Amino acid sequence: MKKNLLILSALVCFMVTISSCQKDDSSTINPYGAGNGEISFYAVSTSSPRSPYPISIVVNGIHVGDISFGYSSGAPDCGAGGSAGVASYIGTPGYQNFTATGANGGTVSGSVNLVVDQCSIAYITN
Helix, strand or coil: CHHHHHHHHHHHHHHHHHHCCCCCCCCCCCCCCCCCEEEEEEEECCCCCCCCCCEEEEECCEEEEEECCCECCCCCCCCCECECCCEEEEECCEEEEEEEEECCCCEEEEEEEECCCCEEEEEECC
């Protein structure tokens, strides 16, 4: 009887150990939402007498933000949307058409390839 109880106890411990194991899912969650990516638009400071700022950014016909100033050196971090110097767009993968229109009347149009799970930087220049 003691032997059966000992075997039963060992079996229960073994079953608890097996059932408490979980698959280690170390995959990361997409910060842009499932199946999406991000494009961050920015401009470089200009010495033009007619300031282009603010620059309105429209992606696929939707206004996504304004760039209020240009960066004097370097580029902002990708995903720095919310900064006055960056306008960001989050959407599904593929080429996204954009138009950037400055306060001085200048317009730049183009397309940027948005990649799932990634953030891309688009530099606006004329």
